[in-house]
């Protein structure tokens with residue numbers, strides 16, 4: 707990522723953070739309190755939520771690794787006597803493994819998060835939650851378009867553009883954190 711791109715992501719992240727914080731304050735002061743039900747179904751649902759969270763951390767960890775790894779390539783071009791150490795090729799191998807398994811982790815993440823939502827009976831009047839469902843389904847849908855062999859080229863290009871970037875992830879992250887803060891009082 708170049709400096710301009712990095713600045714853009716930083717501005718976008720700040721904007722999503724501020725928007726989420728302001729909306730959270732609005733819900734906090736103007737909505738009736740939400741009590742958490744402590745049933746067996748809820749306890750199982752929480753496990754699915756936790757698993758979904760770790761899957762997302764894992765999935766976006768790959769993206770972070772790619773960004774960091776990209777820096778190595780720049781260093782390679784800038785420094786005449788820069789030789790990638792053998793450690794770097796281990797990273798490369800690891801990235802290869804992550805790339806090959808992403809589809810399975812992706813499908814599992816979407817399924818696990820949707821099961822979590824179904825089991826918890828989440829208050830949809832807090833807009834973070836319908837937005838989160840839409841974003842997760844969005845990732846799943848365009849991920850499928852990317853892998854389906856009959857997807858027309860134009861749609862595949864568009865799918866890559868909207869699926870394979872950090873921006874949806876930043877929204878998913880903030881909406882999930884603020885949404886859960888509002889219901890776990």
Ligand code: HEM
Nearest residue numbers: 768769805808809812813815845846849850852853870871
């Ligand atoms: C919540 C679920 C998902 C998230 C958060 C997610 C996220 C991402 C991200 C961030 C990338 C960019 C790769 C990178 O540079 O790191 C990517 C690429 C990709 N995803 Fe997903 N994804 C999800 C689900 C899926 C599903 C369900 C499929 C297919 C059925 C899929 C297929 C792909 C493909 C084919 C690519 C491009 C090739 C690659 O980089 O491996 N994803 N995804």
